[in-house]
Amino acid sequence: MTTAPATAPPGVPAVDADPFSPDVLEDPLPLHTRLREAGPVAYLTRYDVYAFARYEQVHAALTNWQGFESGAGVGLSNFRHEKPWRPPSLLLEADPPRHDAPRRVLSTILGARALRRLREQWAAAADDLVEQVLTGADTELDVVPALAEAFPLRVFPDAVGLPPEGRENLLPYGDHAFNAFGPSNDLVAKGAPRVAELSAWVNARCAREELAPDGFGARIWEAADRGEITYExxxxxxxxxxxxxxxxxxxxxxxxxxxxxxxxxxxxxLRADPRLARVAFDEAVRWESPVQTFFRTATTDVTVADGVVVPEGRKILMFLAAANRDPRRWTDPDAFDLARDPSGHVGFGMGIHQCVGQHVARLEAEVLLTALSRRVTRIEPAGPARRHHNNTLRAWASLPLRLWA
Incomplete structure (x- = not known):
């Protein structure tokens, strides 16, 4: 993080804004509009990085892993010069050839066969959860802990093969991991006291003996037995x-x-046609973009739009959320519309680093929305909602809703 504003390169619009400030994290849309209107490439003087906010440039950067690497870190920290706080991810923070074998193994494990096996089980779990939360014809609840957190924390760790104890550690660990992609601000400092404890818990759960024999985790270790990846x-x-x-x-x-x-x-x-559940989830990911930003690092001098050159070794910040509402790509982008085809959004990334678990997330959303659509006739706000701030994620801390059965 720079201590004084940097000077924008010639021909690149300078934007003196902090995308990780509380005001922007609360409402990022004005900054996204400002960045898109500034041009295909802008320059964030606060952090001395190039910024892409239009769909065309974000999509191109995501798919150009040869020019914009992930191996130097997908956060502000540059692993070429700075030691990461944990061993880098073999998927998110690695490039070919180091990235290839782990990606291939995980893609197979999380593929269509696994999802077919899980569909009936997860649909039953969704029906059970919806039955639990609906207490009458008019149910008022905070859907963040009651549904949005409760369902993934129930079914996904089961699928991985984790024991029930300690699953509450997953959310603060992930929250810190995504905060760490940004600058060393108050959000990172807030999570720092528990980093060692949470990391130790997560790392211990990755050991073979901790994992159930029929889960995703055990299958990853079996891939090591076959020599597809190493035991390390x-x-x-x-x-x-x-x-x-x-x-x-x-x-x-x-x-x-x-x-x-x-x-x-x-x-x-959706209630009239529950088959739209997957479209609804993808449209929400486009519209709200739970993952707002990711960084890349230029491997060489890369020429982008309008002849702007991003020099070798320099960071770019891709605004996925801004790209997902770019009017150059989407008609009426600020509308949430199930008549839209949201495919092509970059909410799950794009290219070789596209989220390997996106189909798992879609299945979780599909079964939960389907279960709700059978029982709930109307969903309404039931009180002030409150955002949860994270340097990378767009999240709710509290979302009180009234569900009419």
Whole structure:
């Protein structure tokens, strides 16, 4: 983090704004509009980094892993010069060839066969949870702990093979991991006292003997037995699941429930055709973008739009959320609309680093929304909602809703 504003390179619009400030984290949309209107490339003088906020440039950077690497870190910290706070992720913070084998193993484990096996089980769990929370014809509850957190914390750790004890550690661990992609601000400092404790707990859960024999984690270790990955890589691949597999889904569910509460006609549309549940989740991920930003690092001098050159070794900040509401790509981008085809959004990334667990998240959302659509006729706000601030994630701390059965 710079101590004084940097000077923008010639020909690049300078933007003196802090995307990690409380005001922006509370409402990032004005900054996103400002960055898109500044041009295809802007320069954040506070952090001495290039910024991409239009869909075309964000998509191009995400898919150009040769020019914009992840291996130097997907946060502000540059691993070429700074030691990361934990061993880098073999998926998120690695590039080919180091990235290839772990990605291939996890893609197979989280593939269509696994999801077919889990669908019936997760649908029953969703029905059970909805039955638990609906106490009458008019149920008022905070859906963040009651639904958005409760469902992923129940089904996903089960699928990985974790024991029930200690699962509450996953959310604060993931929260700190995503905060750490930003600058060393108050949000990072808030999580620092528990980093060692939470990291130790997560790392211990990645050991083979801690994992149930029929879960995703055990299958990762079996891939090591077959020589597809090394035994040193296996626990790091399990850790990748535990780091990114809960928080992002929690916040995606919060986003779609908020969307339906504020767009009642879209809830009516889903109830009339529950097959739209997956479209609804993807549209919410586009509209709200639970993962707001990621960094990359130029591997060489990379020429981008308008002849601007990002020099080798320099960081770029990709505003995924801004790209997902870019009017150059989307018609009426600020609307949450189930008639839209949201495919192509960059809320799960794009290219070789696209979220490997996105289909798992979609299945969790699909079964929960389907269960709700069978029982709930209307969703309404039931009190002031409160945001949870994170340097990377867009999240709700509290979302009181009234569910009419």
């Amino acid at each position: 890589q296996a626990p790091l691949v399990v850790r990748s699941l535990l780091t990114a597999g809960v928080d992002t889904t929690v916040h995606g569910l919060g986003a779609v429930l908020h969307a339906f509460a504020t767009h009642p006609q879209q809830w009516d549309r």
